[in-house]
Amino acid sequence: MTAMLTLWERDIVRFFRDKPRVIGGLVPPIVFWLLIGGGLGTAVRVPGAPEGMSFLQYFYAGTLVLIVLFTSIFATISIIEDRREGFLQSVLTAPVSRLSIVLGKVLGSSTVGLAQGLAFLLLAVPAGLHPGLHGFALAFAVLALASLGLTALGFCIAWVLDSSQGFHAVMNLFLIPMWMLSGSLFPAATAPRFLQAVITVNPVSYAVTGLQQALLPAVVAPGAAPARTCLLILAVFAAVMIAACVAVASRRDAR
Numbered sequence: 297m298t299a300m301l302t303l304w305e306r307d308i309v310r311f312f313r314d315k316p317r318v319i320g321g322l323v324p325p326i327v328f329w330l331l332i333g334g335g336l337g338t339a340v341r342v343p344g345a346p347e348g349m350s351f352l353q354y355f356y357a358g359t360l361v362l363i364v365l366f367t368s369i370f371a372t373i374s375i376i377e378d379r380r381e382g383f384l385q386s387v388l389t390a391p392v393s394r395l396s397i398v399l400g401k402v403l404g405s406s407t408v409g410l411a412q413g414l415a416f417l418l419l420a421v422p423a424g425l426h427p428g429l430h431g432f433a434l435a436f437a438v439l440a441l442a443s444l445g446l447t448a449l450g451f452c453i454a455w456v457l458d459s460s461q462g463f464h465a466v467m468n469l470f471l472i473p474m475w476m477l478s479g480s481l482f483p484a485a486t487a488p489r490f491l492q493a494v495i496t497v498n499p500v501s502y503a504v505t506g507l508q509q510a511l512l513p514a515v516v517a518p519g520a521a522p523a524r525t526c527l528l529i530l531a532v533f534a535a536v537m538i539a540a541c542v543a544v545a546s547r548r549d550a551r
Contacts (some may be wrong), residue, residue: 358480
């Protein structure tokens with residue numbers, strides 16, 4: 297437990313001391329939200345949305361997921377940095393279980409992603425969204441589970457890679473399609489059938505749907521997964537990915 301908490305605290309302190317990384321994880325998605333959402337404005341009509349709702353409001357949930365997605369996963373690049381500095385090898389030779397190491401690293405990076413997401417969540421009311429206390433609580437739960445699962449995914453990939461350049465290349469190959477095929481930019485109901493099938497198996501889509509249920513229920517399609525189902529799927533995804541992290545860390549030592 298002590299080792300897990302130490303690794304958790306180390307990653308959080310390390311991230312927030314690196315101001316460019318903090319700014320780089322939060323500002324670009326906000327600019328993207330303002331440019332895309334504000335540019336399209338009311339020119340794009342979201343099916344089922346009430347009259348007068350702008351695309352900026354619809355795009356809010358997708359941008360929130362984008363912040364958590366990029367921050368959580370790219371925070372796990374610290375694994376490669378720790379290996380290069382020799383810190384990870386020292387941890388692996390200590391009498392600490394692989395589970396403690398995995399949980400410490402995953403919880404540290406996911407906390408960073410969650411914090412960045414909550415900072416953007418403060419803009420919900422200024423953006424014209426009024427979810428209420430229940431909505432904010434649901435959004436927090438969705439963000440926490442999504443951050444945990446996505447961080448664990450990043451851990452699995454970072455553990456087997458040697459260079460930060462390779463990590464960025466591989467993660468961009470995963471991240472952009474996962475985010476775009478999640479209902480962030482367009483409702484799943486309007487997509488072709490083959491894309492709807494991809495969206496259905498994409499765990500990120502349940503984070504977007506869960507946030508829409510919490511913040512903007514008017515845009516949720518009638519056949520979409522309810523909030524409880526979204527939370528359950530995200531919890532299962534997080535549990536599976538953490539188990540995969542433990543398996544990868546147990547079978548492959550840091551080089």
